[in-house]
Amino acid sequence: MIEIYLLEQLAAVAEHGTLLKAAQALYLSQPALSRSMKKLETKLGVSLFDRDNSRIALNKTGLHAVEYAKRILELDREMCEGVADFDRRQRTVSVGACAPFPLGELTPVIQERYIQMAVTTELADDERLLSGLRNRVYQLTILHEKPRDKDLFCQHYLEEKLFIVLPKDHPLSDGKSVTFDDLRGNKVLLGAAIGFWMDICRRRLNTEDLLIQNSMEALYDLIEASSLPHFTSDRILERTGSNSDRVTIPIEDEDAKTTYYIACLNSEKKKYGAVFSAAREAVLRNR
Amino acid sequence: MIEIYLLEQLAAVAEHGTLLKAAQALYLSQPALSRSMKKLETKLGVSLFDRDNSRIALNKTGLHAVEYAKRILELDREMCEGVADFDRRQRTVSVGACAPFPLGELTPVIQERYIQMAVTTELADDERLLSGLRNRVYQLTILHEKPRDKDLFCQHYLEEKLFIVLPKDHPLSDGKSVTFDDLRGNKVLLGAAIGFWMDICRRRLNTEDLLIQNSMEALYDLIEASSLPHFTSDRILERTGSNSDRVTIPIEDEDAKTTYYIACLNSEKKKYGAVFSAAREAVLRNR
DNA sequence: TCGGATTACGTGCACCGTAATGATC
DNA sequence: GATCATTACGGTGCACGTAATCCGA
Numbered sequence: 001m002i003e004i005y006l007l008e009q010l011a012a013v014a015e016h017g018t019l020l021k022a023a024q025a026l027y028l029s030q031p032a033l034s035r036s037m038k039k040l041e042t043k044l045g046v047s048l049f050d051r052d053n054s055r056i057a058l059n060k061t062g063l064h065a066v067e068y069a070k071r072i073l074e075l076d077r078e079m080c081e082g083v084a085d086f087d088r089r090q091r092t093v094s095v096g097a098c099a100p101f102p103l104g105e106l107t108p109v110i111q112e113r114y115i116q117m118a119v120t121t122e123l124a125d126d127e128r129l130l131s132g133l134r135n136r137v138y139q140l141t142i143l144h145e146k147p148r149d150k151d152l153f154c155q156h157y158l159e160e161k162l163f164i165v166l167p168k169d170h171p172l173s174d175g176k177s178v179t180f181d182d183l184r185g186n187k188v189l190l191g192a193a194i195g196f197w198m199d200i201c202r203r204r205l206n207t208e209d210l211l212i213q214n215s216m217e218a219l220y221d222l223i224e225a226s227s228l229p230h231f232t233s234d235r236i237l238e239r240t241g242s243n244s245d246r247v248t249i250p251i252e253d254e255d256a257k258t259t260y261y262i263a264c265l266n267s268e269k270k271k272y273g274a275v276f277s278a279a280r281e282a283v284l285r286n287r
Numbered sequence: 288m289i290e291i292y293l294l295e296q297l298a299a300v301a302e303h304g305t306l307l308k309a310a311q312a313l314y315l316s317q318p319a320l321s322r323s324m325k326k327l328e329t330k331l332g333v334s335l336f337d338r339d340n341s342r343i344a345l346n347k348t349g350l351h352a353v354e355y356a357k358r359i360l361e362l363d364r365e366m367c368e369g370v371a372d373f374d375r376r377q378r379t380v381s382v383g384a385c386a387p388f389p390l391g392e393l394t395p396v397i398q399e400r401y402i403q404m405a406v407t408t409e410l411a412d413d414e415r416l417l418s419g420l421r422n423r424v425y426q427l428t429i430l431h432e433k434p435r436d437k438d439l440f441c442q443h444y445l446e447e448k449l450f451i452v453l454p455k456d457h458p459l460s461d462g463k464s465v466t467f468d469d470l471r472g473n474k475v476l477l478g479a480a481i482g483f484w485m486d487i488c489r490r491r492l493n494t495e496d497l498l499i500q501n502s503m504e505a506l507y508d509l510i511e512a513s514s515l516p517h518f519t520s521d522r523i524l525e526r527t528g529s530n531s532d533r534v535t536i537p538i539e540d541e542d543a544k545t546t547y548y549i550a551c552l553n554s555e556k557k558k559y560g561a562v563f564s565a566a567r568e569a570v571l572r573n574r
Numbered sequence: 575t576c577g578g579a580t581t582a583c584g585t586g587c588a589c590c591g592t593a594a595t596g597a598t599c
Numbered sequence: 600g601a602t603c604a605t606t607a608c609g610g611t612g613c614a615c616g617t618a619a620t621c622c623g624a
Contacts, residue, residue, distance in 0.1 A: 001291050001360075001367070002291065003292065004288050004289065005288070005614090008288065018577085018579090019578070019579065019580095020577070020578055020579085028615080029616055029617080030578075031580075031582095031615085031616075031618095032614070032615055032616075034579060034580060034581090035580090035614080035615090038580095044370050045371055051579085052579095052622090052623085053579075053621080053623080054577085054579065054621085054622045055578070055623085060377055061370060061373055061374040064370060064373045065370045068362070068365070068366035069366070072359060072363055073288075075355070075358060075359050075362060076289055076359055079289060079352065079359065080289065080331060082351070082355060083331050083348060083351060083352045084331060084332055086347075087333035087334075087348040090348060305603065305604090306603070306605095307602075307603055315591090316590070316591055316592080317603075317604070318590085318591075318592085318605070318607095319590055319591075320604095321604060321605060322589080322605090323589085326589095338604085339597090339604090340597050340598075340605090341598040341602080341603060341604060342597095342598080342602090342603065342604075343603090
């Protein structure tokens with residue numbers, strides 16, 4: 001068996017052309033390299049260099065050996081990274097969600113159950129969520145539609161309904177409820193990270209009316225500083241309460257209401273059982 | 288970088304289940320293995336085993352690492368063999384031929400020119416000879432037809448004519464020459480290793496009349512001990528002379544005469560230039 | 575004379591073995 | 600008590616460095 005350090009040295013010699021330069025690059029003395037290359041030759045039982053008493057050059061066999069060396073070194077590197085990466089993934093729960101609110105609800109539940117685990121969260125569209133589950137990019141996902149796939153385990157989580165927040169003097173502020181069609185033509189402030197709600201807004205309102213803010217800071221500042229409408233939801237209102245300076249009106253369209261589901265691969269159902277039961281309990285407590 | 292010896296030890300532990308058994312298999316002490324596995328873990332920065340204070344078992348990350356280890360070890364082994372093999376091929380000329388006589392002529396010529404080279408020879412049919420040239424199974428071939436391929440270099444070598452050797456009292460022994468058709472119905476002794484001549488014999492004579500001998504010893508014994516006809520050629524007669532107890536008659540059919548060609552890949556024409564010129568000289572000397 | 579490879583010699587570290595200890599069945 | 604892993608300690612081989620030599624442009 002040829003040890004890795006010999007292959008590294010061989011690769012360095014191939015790269016730098018002379019023993020001296022290779023030795024410098026490896027922080028090694030020339031004699032050490034010279035001996036290593038000799039050792040390699042005796043171990044392999046072939047000569048790898050044309051020796052000119054004052055200069056060495058890889059011969060054909062040497063070049064062939066270098067190709068092997070590179071492949072082995074590459075694989076060795078890949079192992080170092082790959083194993084660490086695999087280990088990290090073992091200790092990480094990656095949650096993909098279609099919307100921010102249920103993600104914010106679920107994350108602490110997971111953290112609590114899997115103390116030693118790292119939890120990473122991400123918003124993504126439905127397609128990426130489902131493919132991510134299969135690719136093991138996500139271990140858990142929050143969806144707003146029940147997936148049909150037999151290989152996924154899916155549990156009902158919670159509901160969310162959209163509201164619009166208007167200034168008191170807004171023409172629509174009188175009604176008990178509004179529709180997306182009523183809102184059409186009004187500029188609306190909204191955050192960028194709202195998941196699938198963005199699709200709904202894009203479909204039901206005019207694109208040019210959507211004042212999308214990448215930073216939540218900016219969004220809150222603009223809400224505060226302007227009299228522009230913005231969205232909220234029953235779930236958010238439960239948390240923060242409504243602003244008495246404004247009027248908060250439900251949106252009555254069907255697609256302003258959604259049901260969230262938690263899903264994972266059937267094969268990992270047991271592994272995340274604690275999450276599912278904790279989520280179920282949390283929902284019941286909330287009623 | 289992870290050294291090979293650590294990977295070998297890891298693979299052994301994976302294979303044998305316990306440190307003790309693995310250590311025995313590796314002719315190593317348990318403590319040495321124990322330390323090595325710890326070293327591996329610190330080098331990779333992950334834990335590879337579930338330690339039960341009295342028993343260790345690979346965890347998921349460990350199993351993952353073992354897969355890498357196996358691949359690297361396999362590649363390392365492949366390198367050891369592959370490089371030696373490559374080197375051997377560099378120093379070997381493999382000659383494929385369609386018939387034994389020109390092969391016997393050419394081989395010493397090559398040996399003489401390439402002292403340090405090993406020469407291996409082989410009889411094969413035309414198809415294998417041509418594909419073998421391209422696959423680098425053969426570096427040189429002796430053919431009895433000029434190949435059409437543009438990527439092959441081909442040089443005229445020598446001619447050979449077939450003769451039949453008959454007992455003096457044989458009905459055909461009077462004539463100046465015979466044809467295959469004349470011979471049809473007569474049993475004939477012949478060796479198995481006669482290359483493409485066997486095809487000719489099969490085509491022009493009855494299969495059941497061909498008394499094929501795998502061993503040349505057996506063939507010569509049978510020729511000596513019987514009065515059965517057998518083949519020879521002008522080339523062989525030049526060497527051995529004719530037997531005065533028998534009658535040696537030329538076969539006049541066109542396919543009892545052949546011309547041999549030496550061929551190699553165009554790309555290797557220079558490499559074997561010495562062979563081609565030596566062959567040309569040998570032919571001229573012979574005239 | 576300088577760049578570059580090899581030889582000779584001494585050194586330290588890293589890997590190994592033996593012995594002892596710990597832990598589990 | 601048997602099996603198996605770990606810790607402690609002492610030994611040794613081997614890969615390294617320094618110094619010296621050799622060779623060719």
